[in-house]
Each structure stands twice: as C-alpha cells, then as structure tokens.
Amino acid sequence: MTATTSAPTLAMPFSLGYGTNGFTDHPLPVALELLAEQGYDAVALTLGHPHLDPFAEDLDAQLQSLRSRLDELGFRVVIETGTRFLLDPRHKHRPALVDEEATARLAFLRRAVDIAAGLKAECVSFFSGILPEETSPETGWQRLTSRVAELVDYARGKNVLLAVEPEPGMLVQTVSDVLRLRSELGNPDNLRVTVDIGHCVVVEPDGVRGALLQAGPLLANVQLDDMPVHAHEHLPFGEGAVDLPLALATLAELDYRGVAAVELPRHSHDAPGLASRSIAALRTGWEAAAAIRETERWLQESTTAVAADRGTLTRIFATAGRRWGRGPLHPDADPAGVLFGTTSDHARGLLIGGLREFLPPDELAEALLALYGRGDSAERRGVLRGLGALATSSPKLPAVVVTAGLRLTAEALRTNESSLVAAAAGPFAAAYLDQHSWRHAVLKLIFMEVSLSTVADLQERADDELARMAADFAAERAAAGRTIPDDVHLLLPPPLNHPTSS
Amino acid sequence: MRIFDPHIHMTSRTTNDYEALYASGVRALVEPAFWLGQPRTNVGSFIDYFDALLGWERFRAAQFGIRHHATIALNPKEANDPRCVPVLDEIPRYLVKEGVVAVGEIGYDSMTPAEDEAFSRQLELALEYALPVMVHTPHREKLAGTHRTLDVVRESGVAPGMVVVDHLNETNVGIVKDAGAWMGFSIYPDTKMDEQRMVAILRTYGTDKVLVNSAADWGRSDPLKTSSTASAMLAAGFTADDVDKVLWRNPVEFYGQSGQLILDPVPGFDEAGLPDASAGFEGNSVLRGVRA
Numbered sequence: 001m002t003a004t005t006s007a008p009t010l011a012m013p014f015s016l017g018y019g020t021n022g023f024t025d026h027p028l029p030v031a032l033e034l035l036a037e038q039g040y041d042a043v044a045l046t047l048g049h050p051h052l053d054p055f056a057e058d059l060d061a062q063l064q065s066l067r068s069r070l071d072e073l074g075f076r077v078v079i080e081t082g083t084r085f086l087l088d089p090r091h092k093h094r095p096a097l098v099d100e101e102a103t104a105r106l107a108f109l110r111r112a113v114d115i116a117a118g119l120k121a122e123c124v125s126f127f128s129g130i131l132p133e134e135t136s137p138e139t140g141w142q143r144l145t146s147r148v149a150e151l152v153d154y155a156r157g158k159n160v161l162l163a164v165e166p167e168p169g170m171l172v173q174t175v176s177d178v179l180r181l182r183s184e185l186g187n188p189d190n191l192r193v194t195v196d197i198g199h200c201v202v203v204e205p206d207g208v209r210g211a212l213l214q215a216g217p218l219l220a221n222v223q224l225d226d227m228p229v230h231a232h233e234h235l236p237f238g239e240g241a242v243d244l245p246l247a248l249a250t251l252a253e254l255d256y257r258g259v260a261a262v263e264l265p266r267h268s269h270d271a272p273g274l275a276s277r278s279i280a281a282l283r284t285g286w287e288a289a290a291a292i293r294e295t296e297r298w299l300q301e302s303t304t305a306v307a308a309d310r311g312t313l314t315r316i317f318a319t320a321g322r323r324w325g326r327g328p329l330h331p332d333a334d335p336a337g338v339l340f341g342t343t344s345d346h347a348r349g350l351l352i353g354g355l356r357e358f359l360p361p362d363e364l365a366e367a368l369l370a371l372y373g374r375g376d377s378a379e380r381r382g383v384l385r386g387l388g389a390l391a392t393s394s395p396k397l398p399a400v401v402v403t404a405g406l407r408l409t410a411e412a413l414r415t416n417e418s419s420l421v422a423a424a425a426g427p428f429a430a431a432y433l434d435q436h437s438w439r440h441a442v443l444k445l446i447f448m449e450v451s452l453s454t455v456a457d458l459q460e461r462a463d464d465e466l467a468r469m470a471a472d473f474a475a476e477r478a479a480a481g482r483t484i485p486d487d488v489h490l491l492l493p494p495p496l497n498h499p500t501s502s
Numbered sequence: 503m504r505i506f507d508p509h510i511h512m513t514s515r516t517t518n519d520y521e522a523l524y525a526s527g528v529r530a531l532v533e534p535a536f537w538l539g540q541p542r543t544n545v546g547s548f549i550d551y552f553d554a555l556l557g558w559e560r561f562r563a564a565q566f567g568i569r570h571h572a573t574i575a576l577n578p579k580e581a582n583d584p585r586c587v588p589v590l591d592e593i594p595r596y597l598v599k600e601g602v603v604a605v606g607e608i609g610y611d612s613m614t615p616a617e618d619e620a621f622s623r624q625l626e627l628a629l630e631y632a633l634p635v636m637v638h639t640p641h642r643e644k645l646a647g648t649h650r651t652l653d654v655v656r657e658s659g660v661a662p663g664m665v666v667v668d669h670l671n672e673t674n675v676g677i678v679k680d681a682g683a684w685m686g687f688s689i690y691p692d693t694k695m696d697e698q699r700m701v702a703i704l705r706t707y708g709t710d711k712v713l714v715n716s717a718a719d720w721g722r723s724d725p726l727k728t729s730s731t732a733s734a735m736l737a738a739g740f741t742a743d744d745v746d747k748v749l750w751r752n753p754v755e756f757y758g759q760s761g762q763l764i765l766d767p768v769p770g771f772d773e774a775g776l777p778d779a780s781a782g783f784e785g786n787s788v789l790r791g792v793r794a
Binding site for chain 1: 583641642672695699721
C-alpha cells in the first residue's frame with residue numbers, strides 16, 4: 001500500500017544478490033558483470049560445474065582473482081553448495097549428510113569452508129539431504145548431528161559461518177528443524193540459518209514471516225524466489241504464492257544485514273532477462289514493504305494511544321483516512337477499491353485487529369458497534385475489514401464480539417453500497433454468518449455485478465441451494481434478454497458429462 | 503394522454519422531473535414509503551419521512567399540477583433492523599390520513615423471519631383499515647419470493663383484488679395473474695422491465711389488472727417511463743383506450759379501493775407558468791430565492 005505521507009523509501013539494510021546456479025549458460029566473470037550492470041551488489045556462488053571447480057589444482061589462484069574481481073564490483077559473496085551432480089554423477093545431491101557413507105560430502109563441505117575463507121565470504125550454506133529409504137529419522141538425525149558437529153569445529157577454525165538451509169522433503173525442512181539441530185549441538189555461535197522464502201509457502205507452518213522471525217538474529221543467508229504452495233518449484237517473482245513485500249518488510253524488521261540472493265536454478269536459459277525482471281520486482285516489493293513497515297509503526301502508535309486512553313479511538317479511526325489515503329489497496333486487480341478495499345480500509349482493519357490484544361471482549365464489541373454506528377461509509381468498511389482481521393487471527397471469537405459482528409454484517413449487507421456489501425462478505429461472514437444470509441450476500445454481489453473474488457471461502461460454503469438460486473437468477477436474466485454476469489457460473493453446478501458417442 | 507404513475511419516489515427527484523412529468527401527461531401519482539438508500543437506524547427517521555410524504559411532498563407535487571398520494575409501511579429491508587421495527591406501532595395513525603391509499607411497500611427483501619413477521623402484521627393492518635396493499639417483490643430470488651408472497655397473502659385473508667404485486671417480469675407474472683392479484687411492472691432504463699418487454703407481456707396477458715410504473719427513485723431510473731411505455735403500446739397497435747386503461751383507469755380502480763384518491767385538477771394551476779411564488783408550505787417554498 002502507498003502511504004500519502006510516508007517518508008522516501010529507505011535503502012535496504014541487506015545486499016541483493018543473484019545465485020550463479022541461475023547463470024549456468026554464462027561464464028562466471030560474464031555473469032558477475034551482468035549482475036553488476038543490473039544493480040546487484042552480491043552473488044550467491046554455487047560451487048562446481050560450470051563456474052568454480054572446488055577441487056581445481058589452481059584453486060588458490062582462481063580464488064585470488066575472483067576476490068579481486070568481487071572487490072572491483074563491490075560485491076559480497078555467499079557460498080552455496082547445492083550442486084546437483086558434483087559428488088556423484090549418477091545421483092543428485094548424493095552422498096548426503098544423512099547417508100550412511102558421507103565422506104565425499106564432508107570433504108566437499110570442508111573445501112567449501114576453505115573457499116569461503118579464501119573469498120572472505122559471508123557464510124557457507126548447505127542442506128541436510130533426503131533421508132535414504134529404510135533409514136529411520138533417528139538414525140538420520142544421529143548422522144547429521146555428528147557430521148555437522150565436525151563441520152562446525154572445522155569452520156570455527158577458519159572463522160567461517162555455516163548456515164543450514166531447510167529444504168522441503170529433506171530431513172531438515174523447516175527453521176524449527178534447524179533450531180533443533182543447533183540446540184542438539186549446544187547452540188554453536190557459527191551455526192546459523194538460511195531461509196529460502198519460496199520454501200516457506202510450501203513447508204513453514206507460519207509462512208514466510210513466521211519462518212524469518214523464528215530464525216531472527218540467527219539468519220545468515222536468504223534466498224529469494226517465488227513458489228506455488230503445493231510444489232517445490234522455484235519461480236520468478238509474481239508467479240507463485242510468496243508475499244514478497246511482506247518477506248522484505250520482515251527482513252527490514254529484523255534489520256537483516258546479510259545477503260539476500262535470487263534463487264532460480266532452473267531458469268538459466270533466460271538468465272539476463274530474469275536478473276533484470278527480478279531486481280525490478282524486488283525494488284517494487286521493497287517500496288511496498290516500506291509502506292507495510294510504515295503501517296506497522298502507525299498501528300503500534302495507535303494501539304498504544306488507545307490502550308492509554310480509550311477516548312482517542314474514534315478520532316484515530318476517523319483520521320486514518322487522511323493518514324493512509326483513499327486509493328485502492330490492490331490497484332491492478334481492483335482499481336476501484338471495491339473488492340479488497342482501500343489503503344485506509346486496510347489500515348483501519350488492522351487497527352481493529354490490534355484492539356483485540358488489549359480490549360476485553362465486551363469493550364471490543366462496544367467499540368465495533370460505536371465505530372460502525374457513528375462512522376461514514378469508509379469507516380464502516382474499516383470496521384467490516386476489521387471483523388475479517390479478527391476472524392482470521394482467531395479461530396474462535398468471544399460470543400459478544402460475534403454477536404456485534406453479525407449485527408454489523410447484516411446491516412452492511414442490507415445497504416446497496418457495493419463496497420460495504422463486498423467488505424461484509426469477507427472472512428468474518430465466512431466463519432459466522434448463517435447459511436441463508438450468506439447465500440443472499442453472494443447473490444446480492446452477483447446482482448450488483450461485483451466480482452465474487454471478494455467472498456471469503458466461496459467454494460467451501462457454496463451449496464446446492466445457492467446453485468439453485470444462481471440458476472433462477474440466470475433464468476430471469478435470460479428471460480429479460482440481459483447478459484448473465486460471468487461469476488454466476490462459479491455457482492452453477494458443473495455441466496453433466498454426456499457421452500459423445502454411443 | 504392522462505397518466506397515473508402508481509409507483510414513483512418523488513422525494514428523490516427534482517422539480518425538473520415534476521415539470522417533465524406534468525408535460526408528459528402525469529396528473530396523479532403514488533409514492534410508496536420505502537428506504538432511503540442510506541439505512542435508517544431509528545423510528546424517528548421514519549416519522550419524519552412519513553410526515554414529509556404526506557406534507558411537503560404533496561405540496562411540492564401540487565405546485566406542478568400533480569396529485570400526490572402515498573402508501574405507508576415499514577419496508578421489508580428495514581424490517582430486519584430491530585431498531586426500526588417499533589415503527590409498526592406508529593403506522594396505524596398514518597393509515598387514516600388523507601392521501602394514504604395503501605399499505606406498502608411490504609413484502610420480502612432477503613426472506614428472513616423478521617420480514618415474515620413485519621409482512622404479516624402489516625397485512626393485518628390493511629385488513630383492519632380496509633386499504634389496498636402494495637407488495638414489493640425481491641430484487642434477488644424473485645420467483646421464489648413471489649411464490650412465498652402469494653402464499654402469505656392467501657393466508658392473511660386479504661382479498662387478492664386488494665393487492666398489487668409489483669416489480670414483476672416474465673418469470674413471475676403468470677403466478678400473480680393466476681392468484682387474482684393486480685400485476686405491477688416497473689419500467690427501468692436497464693433493469694427490471696423495459697418498454698418492449700412490457701408490450702410483449704400486455705400482448706400475452708392482456709390489460710386487465712396491469713399497472714405500469716416508473717418506480718423512479720435515487721437509483722438509475724427515469725420518471726418518464728410511463729409515458730414511453732404508452733408510446734410503445736400505441737406503436738405496437740394498442741388503442742388509445744388500452745393506453746388509458748393501463749396508465750390511468752387501472753391504477754385509479756386499484757387505489758380507488760382506498761376511498762382516498764383525489765383526482766380533481768389542482769385548483770388554479772396554470773400549466774404554462776411556474777409555481778406560484780406566494781404559495782408556501784409551513785413557511786417554505788419550492789422556489790430558491792426571489793423570482794426575477
């Protein structure tokens with residue numbers, strides 16, 4: 001969101017880099033030059049083919065010349081070790097730290113530490129590996145802890161940081177798993193955490209923000225990419241489910257000062273284009289992240305003020321419009337701000353969500369009724385979005401809050417203001433509104449030609465009766481010779497599959 | 503051509519509209535009590551509104567040579583707000599006032615238990631005060647809502663001939679006709695009905711017990727839709743007498759059952775001139791400032 005009165009966007013505290021595993025069709029010096037051109041100031045260097053052979057005879061000379069090139073470019077570097085067939089040309093990522101026999105892996109990781117020391121790299125990042133078939137997790141953990149203990153000692157001697165990367169499907173697949181490993185080793189100072197923000201939408205229970213916060217000050221390396229929720233597939237920004245502005249805002253909140261590098265290991269065929277588009281997406285995302293941070297600060301100040309003096313709420317709530325502006329929250333998908341609300345609707349909604357932290361349920365209910373009852377349409381949308389925030393953040397709201405929320409939802413659904421009806425069909429309605437009223441809310445949106453993308457849990461709550469209502473509506477429109485809104489089809493039962501031949 | 507618009511919300515319209523209505527032939531109309539777009543939150547809001555319908559708005563219409571009548575009710579949408587429901591206790595005193603020609607609009611919006619309750623209570627009032635009933639059919643769930651409306655009317659004991667079921671279209675006109683109630687059609691620029699569809703319905707179902715209205719209000723609507731429907735009827739081969747029946751005699755017959763229709767020409771009204779600047783209503787005038 002864009003704040004009307006925000007300060008100019010501050011510089012990122014971390015360095016933006018790009019992984020060389022996304023540049024395998026370019027020689028390393030060329031890749032570095034292209035990245036510098038685009039404005040990156042770090043590189044995540046994956047050891048092995050085709051860029052830097054860790055076992056080359058002239059490794060020292062290569063490292064020396066690479067370091068001086070990095071110095072010329074002003075680049076920071078992290079060492080990545082996820083080369084697929086470096087140690088075993090037939091089996092990807094084998095041998096792994098969880099395998100019975102892992103000598104080659106350990107030798108490689110020790111060499112990675114040597115290289116990190118030689119390049120004055122920020123850290124060496126590595127993963128645990130997939131547990132071999134017929135190996136118990138206990139055995140895997142035993143192998144992993146003893147081998148990582150060895151590496152930790154070795155790296156300490158070289159003054160190098162290690163960062164364990166959780167990978168979906170591997171023995172260590174979440175930040176929690178890394179923290180467990182670290183704890184079993186007595187929390188060694190040079191054993192840190194790598195977080196790939198794409199992985200988070202696949203495996204982290206608390207999402208990107210939760211995972212980053214959990215890593216906290218132990219975060220030593222970040223990989224940036226997008227990813228769908230259901231598959232470990234590294235995608236360009238905007239093609240998956242990652243909330244990039246939120247991830248960047250969380251890094252800012254943590255004051256993360258390390259390297260955050262784009263990780264697109266399957267996109268070398270279009271590396272220059274992706275390097276360019278990725279940094280553009282990161283810059284846009286950072287602007288959005290700055291606005292998120294700004295909102296959080298306002299939220300903090302506002303809730304503190306209201307906690308100290310309840311009487312300030314009315315005014316803070318009303319003036320949020322001036323503070324946050326009236327533009328659409330998601331201008332591309334919803335230029336009118338009807339479906340997802342405006343920037344100030346969003347801020348007001350967050351504020352309502354924040355009241356829950358300190359207002360007892362009866363006072364919260366009273367505040368909701370008063371803010372809605374005395375509010376203008378925009379404030380009312382804010383209250384409705386706030387009900388959504390409350391419903392989303394808590395699996396079961398206190399009865400008195402639900403009663404107040406249902407009354408306001410019913411009132412809003414009776415209006416003919418599309419933005420109020422849309423705001424009333426959100427997560428609170430999905431969780432608490434009776435089925436009859438909920439169906440009428442959906443039909444009303446159809447009638448008002450408001451996209452059903454504004455309805456929370458549409459597929460979960462839609463039923464045969466709603467399909468019947470939608471079919472009647474379509475019939476009435478057809479009888480009138482009028483067009484039938486596209487979204488009606490979301491509610492109709494799927495057409496029967498008739499056999500095409502006998 | 504004389505026109506009676508049996509359903510138009512003049513409170514939401516301008517004096518230009520009154521002038522245009524008069525010019526198109528409208529000499530009488532009925533303004534049903536409904537909601538204001540902005541939901542009401544208390545009984546007092548209804549009281550002032552009802553008083554305005556019977557006071558200021560009648561006066562305003564008369565300035566333009568038009569006889570204004572009203573129907574009074576708690577509308578179905580606001581019957582859902584417990585803060586508004588007590589207005590039901592105030593409604594009886596309005597039902598005996600001059601110019602109140604029906605109980606309405608009542609009926610269904612979202613078909614809730616609260617709407618059932620308000621609908622039944624107001625049908626009882628119509629029986630008690632011997633007034634016709636204007637029933638609004640829902641915007642959504644129109645067919646299901648019309649079925650339920652007719653069931654409730656049947657159970658109430660109100661004669662079907664005392665009831666107009668409004669905002670009909672091709673999908674529900676047949677069941678209303680079969681029930682013996684009056685059939686109301688709202689002609690809108692885009693939604694509800696248009697002139698050509700109206701003509702087609704008149705061809706199929708005849709002109710008996712059909713009322714055509716503009717239902718013009720604060721939404722996108724056109725107060726001259728009665729006149730344009732009349733033109734469409736003539737163009738389609740209906741006679742001037744058919745037009746007079748649908749657009750004048752039918753509404754007069756229906757609302758005349760109240761004994762409260764006033765259809766004499768407005769005394770002293772000069773259709774070529776502006777409203778009499780000396781006329782006022784409780785110290786107010788429709789004129790802004792001094793006439794040049």
